Structures are given as C-alpha cells and as structure tokens.
Amino acid sequence: xxxxxxxxxxxxxxxxxxxxxxxxxxxxxxxxxxxxxxxxxxxxxxxxxxxxxxxxxxxxxxxxxxxxxxxxxxxxxxxxxxxxxxxxxxxxxxxxxxxxxxxxxxxxxxxxx
Amino acid sequence: xxxxxxxxxxxxxxxxxxxxxxxxxxxxxxxxxxxxxxxxxxxxxxxxxxxxxxxxxxxxxxxxxxxxxxxxxxxxxxxxxxxxxxxxxxxxxxxxxxxxxxxxxxxxxxxxx
Numbered sequence: 001x002x003x004x005x006x007x008x009x010x011x012x013x014x015x016x017x018x019x020x021x022x023x024x025x026x027x028x029x030x031x032x033x034x035x036x037x038x039x040x041x042x043x044x045x046x047x048x049x050x051x052x053x054x055x056x057x058x059x060x061x062x063x064x065x066x067x068x069x070x071x072x073x074x075x076x077x078x079x080x081x082x083x084x085x086x087x088x089x090x091x092x093x094x095x096x097x098x099x100x101x102x103x104x105x106x107x108x109x110x111x112x113x
Numbered sequence: 114x115x116x117x118x119x120x121x122x123x124x125x126x127x128x129x130x131x132x133x134x135x136x137x138x139x140x141x142x143x144x145x146x147x148x149x150x151x152x153x154x155x156x157x158x159x160x161x162x163x164x165x166x167x168x169x170x171x172x173x174x175x176x177x178x179x180x181x182x183x184x185x186x187x188x189x190x191x192x193x194x195x196x197x198x199x200x201x202x203x204x205x206x207x208x209x210x211x212x213x214x215x216x217x218x219x220x221x222x223x224x225x226x
Contacts, residue, residue: 009153032212043117043203043217044156051212090155094212099163100146100171101211105155 004093006104013081014112021076021107023065023091032094033074034101035065039087047089050074061085086111114139119204119218126194126225134189134221136204144207145187146171146215147179149200156203161211162187194225 005024013019025033032051036044048059055067065076074091091104120135138145146161148171158171162181176198178190187206191198202221207213 006155036215043219044205044215045217046214049212049214092156099169099211100158100161101215102158102172103148103156105153 003095003102004091004104006089006091006107008107009105010108010110012110012112015083016080018079019077019081019085019109021089021091021109023074023076023104025072025074025091025093027072031067031069033065033067034092035059035063035074035076036090036092036103037061037087038090038106044090047076081109081111083111083113085109116140117204117206117216117218119202119221121221122219124221124223126191126223128194128196128225130194132191132194134191134202134204134223136187136189136218137185138187138206138216139185140206140208140216141184142206142216143184143209144211144213144215145181146205146211147177147187147189148203148205149173149198150203150220151200159189159202163210191223196225199223199225 034049035047038044048057050057050067058064088106088108092101117138143164147159148156160179162168204218205215207215
C-alpha cells in the first residue's frame with residue numbers, strides 16, 4: 001500500500017479562493033511529514049514540515065498544514081491563492097526505520113484567473 | 114553559495130550506452146540523494162548517502178550506481194541505459210538527515226532511445 005497518498009492529481013481553484021490539498025499517510029510512516037512545491041521546470045522546494053510539537057505548521061508563501069493523527073492526514077491549506085501558486089505540490093513522509101523519505105504522487109494546482 | 118548543481122541539464126542516450134549524471138553541493142551537507150521523477154509517480158528514491166564513503170539503495174536502485182568519495186560530489190552512473198530510464202533526475206542534499214530540509218538541484222532530463 002502507498003505510504004503517502006495524495007488523492008487529488010489535479011486541483012483547479014479560482015484566484016483569491018481558498019484551497020486544500022489532501023495528504024494521507026499509512027501506519028508505516030512516521031510522524032515526520034513534509035510538503036514540497038515544484039514550480040514549472042524547477043526542482044523541489046520545501047514549503048513546511050512537521051517533526052513534533054504543535055500540530056498546526058506554518059510554511060512559506062502563506063501555506064499551512066495540520067497534522068491529524070486520528071485521521072492520519074496532513075492536509076495543506078492556503079486561505080487565498082494567487083496565480084503564482086500554480087505548481088505541483090508533493091507530500092512526503094519517512095517510513096519507519098528508514099533513512100529516507102517517500103513521496104506522494106503529487107497534486108497539480110491550477111489557479112484560474 | 115551555488116547550492117545544488119546538476120550537469121547536464123538535458124541528455125539523449127541510445128540503449129546500452131553508459132553515462133554519469135553529476136551532482137555537487139557547496140553547503141557542506143552530509144546527506145545526499147538521487148530521485149527520479151516520472152509522470153503520475155511522484156519522486157522515487159534511487160540511492161542516497163549519509164556521508165562520504167557511505168551509500169545505500171533507495172526504492173528503485175536497479176541499473177544505477179553511485180559513489181561518494183567527497184562530501185561535495187555524488188555522481189549517479191547509468192551502467193547500460195534502457196528506455197525505462199527515460200526520466201527527470203533530481204539530486205538533493207540536506208544537512209545531516211533526510212528529515213532536515215532537502216535542497217534540490219534543477220534536474221537532468223534524460224531520454225533513452
């Protein structure tokens with residue numbers, strides 16, 4: 001079973017509307033969770049990460065995510081999106097006992113003017 | 114700091130040819146890794162290294178070799194290229210562990226004919 005699951009491959013959103021990108025993780029994944037963003041023709045860049053402590057994590061560019069242990073989720077949210085948020089977003093987590101991250105399949109966020 | 118650099122940016126190979134993708138970082142990071150990115154599959158870890166002289170396999174290591182003779186460099190070798198290795202390859206580095214922020218290079222787009 002996929003360790004980190006991103007259910008939505010594409011999410012279209014109108015400019016200035018809120019957005020939520022969903023990420024769920026399996027029990028084989030530890031509580032180290034990440035969101036990375038990939039702008040067109042670029043490498044990945046860290047948006048935010050949860051390692052411990054407060055379950056609400058704030059990242060760059062106005063994004064935030066909430067770690068929910070009971071629902072095994074780590075959804076990414078932004079209250080008002082901008083054209084410049086057009087990108088692909090990847091959720092990632094560590095599989096227990098491994099020195100490596102496993103990535104979800106990505107969600108392509110398209111902002112509609 | 115140049116960050117993480119990768120060469121070449123584009124490469125076309127014929128089946129059976131070998132080549133080396135170069136990756137270098139100037140941030141004195143211990144942890145380095147290679148991923149491949151394929152449509153609909155996210156990023157998959159090929160090999161990683163936790164320090165000079167130490168390498169280990171990731172999720173999809175077959176057909177690839179790595180070495181880490183210095184902290185700065187982490188080349189990826191394709192031994193005998195196959196069309197299934199057509200992909201975009203990303204190198205990443207982080208301070209000490211995979212849970213530290215990973216910094217990604219710009220990628221190498223490889224096509225195997």
